[in-house]
Amino acid sequence: MNARKIIVEILDNVFYNAAYSNIELTKRLNRDNVNDKDKGLITEIVYGTVRYKDKIDFIIKNFIKDVKLVEPRILNILRATVYQIMFLDRVPSYAAVNEAVQLAKEVSFNSSKFVNGVLRNILRNQDKDFYKGLEPRKAMAVNYSFPNWMVDLFINQYGMDVAKKIMHNLNNTPNVTVRVNELKGDYDEVFTSLEENGYDIAEGVICPEAIQINKGSNVENNSLFKDGYITVQDESAMLIAPNMDIEEGMKVLDLCSAPGGKTTHISELLNNTGTVIACDIYDHKINLIKENCDRLGITNVEYKIQDATQENKEFIKFADRVLIDVPCSGLGIIRKKPEIKWTKKKEDLHSLTKIQREIMVNSWEYLKDEGIMFYSTCTLNKHENEDNINWFISQHKDAIIEKMYFGKADNIVYNENGTVTILPTEAMDGFFLAKIKKVSR
Numbered sequence: 001m002n003a004r005k006i007i008v009e010i011l012d013n014v015f016y017n018a019a020y021s022n023i024e025l026t027k028r029l030n031r032d033n034v035n036d037k038d039k040g041l042i043t044e045i046v047y048g049t050v051r052y053k054d055k056i057d058f059i060i061k062n063f064i065k066d067v068k069l070v071e072p073r074i075l076n077i078l079r080a081t082v083y084q085i086m087f088l089d090r091v092p093s094y095a096a097v098n099e100a101v102q103l104a105k106e107v108s109f110n111s112s113k114f115v116n117g118v119l120r121n122i123l124r125n126q127d128k129d130f131y132k133g134l135e136p137r138k139a140m141a142v143n144y145s146f147p148n149w150m151v152d153l154f155i156n157q158y159g160m161d162v163a164k165k166i167m168h169n170l171n172n173t174p175n176v177t178v179r180v181n182e183l184k185g186d187y188d189e190v191f192t193s194l195e196e197n198g199y200d201i202a203e204g205v206i207c208p209e210a211i212q213i214n215k216g217s218n219v220e221n222n223s224l225f226k227d228g229y230i231t232v233q234d235e236s237a238m239l240i241a242p243n244m245d246i247e248e249g250m251k252v253l254d255l256c257s258a259p260g261g262k263t264t265h266i267s268e269l270l271n272n273t274g275t276v277i278a279c280d281i282y283d284h285k286i287n288l289i290k291e292n293c294d295r296l297g298i299t300n301v302e303y304k305i306q307d308a309t310q311e312n313k314e315f316i317k318f319a320d321r322v323l324i325d326v327p328c329s330g331l332g333i334i335r336k337k338p339e340i341k342w343t344k345k346k347e348d349l350h351s352l353t354k355i356q357r358e359i360m361v362n363s364w365e366y367l368k369d370e371g372i373m374f375y376s377t378c379t380l381n382k383h384e385n386e387d388n389i390n391w392f393i394s395q396h397k398d399a400i401i402e403k404m405y406f407g408k409a410d411n412i413v414y415n416e417n418g419t420v421t422i423l424p425t426e427a428m429d430g431f432f433l434a435k436i437k438k439v440s441r
């Protein structure tokens, strides 16, 4: 199928049917038998268009009386083409416009005339200053293409300079990083095998088990992945398991486990000893954890469908370690899931904080004395991070925050209360980590 048609169909699903761009891309690129060159182009245009939707719409609005009256499919044809005109050097603008007009013809002849008119007008005015006269925060929101409330949140919580850096880096194209499974292979051997398989790779920036894939085909189709030598995981997420002070034979509870990235890392560090109970609220997601464990040769995991906000009496004082990688607003992983910009609403934040606190309170009961609860999120919203931990510590006299140290790096923030925030970079997602020890008082 024509690459531009696939792009527009994916955008229709992401913008109008609440689909996730990464899942939709994987589904379509595998189903439609797309060649490697087109795979790259489709991925770039889909992510770019989702990432810059508001900026693109702002430009389009200069040339159309009322965007709301434009047929949804036609609007996405325009968005994907404006992305190519404004952001992509590798596609000649006239070729992108011609493709758009052909696609619009499938909707109607009038639509194709409309698309042709609008796009040629945009081409003639490419160098216009579209943001002239805009109030500075609004200009920033349009320019970085973030909703106003997220811009305000970043500025209020981090200050102007860091907020700009955060938004800039969240607009980066994400890299792929893999974690070597030491149960099956040695780091150097896996590194060499990936190179022999034609991948352009480098060592991770911070984690010793990480390998960055700079260039190469989808690593999940490679036998090293299929045979369980590697797991795709961001380096920020790789920091968690090694900092839980895991010792062989321990009992570990992972209360928000799916798809199992951190569960499997914990099992690898346990060397398949002890027990990890991997819980998640969704039945279908438990299967994802199982698939990953089977692929990686992990044998010490038990699975449980469970809502972590509800207390489970069976678990009281059961665990040496509890991991709560709680559901969160996901503002740190916008590089990988750009639609979060448009789907997440400010109103969602309050209810998330409530759920996170309920999960913390329950998991504390499941911990043995001297045990460690590890709290993590992939968001940068301080209410879900530092504020939650401060609240928890104020309520629990037997809880102390243990400091962590990952070396000195511009994007690693050691917070005053002992927690750590990882700011997003070209190589890492935004993340938050807190290590809390249960002491007898």
Ligand SMILES: C[S@@+](CC[C@H](N)C(=O)[O-])C[C@H]1O[C@@H](n2cnc3c(N)ncnc32)[C@H](O)[C@@H]1O
Binding pocket: 237, 255, 256, 257, 258, 259, 260, 261, 262, 263, 279, 280, 281, 282, 285, 306, 307, 308, 309, 325, 326, 327, 328
């Ligand atoms: C951030 S993801 C976890 C990622 C996982 N730890 C990993 O490393 O692959 C959060 C998970 O929490 C699950 N979840 C959401 N609400 C939950 C609840 N009330 N109880 C248990 N799990 C929940 C979601 O289904 C999701 O899989």
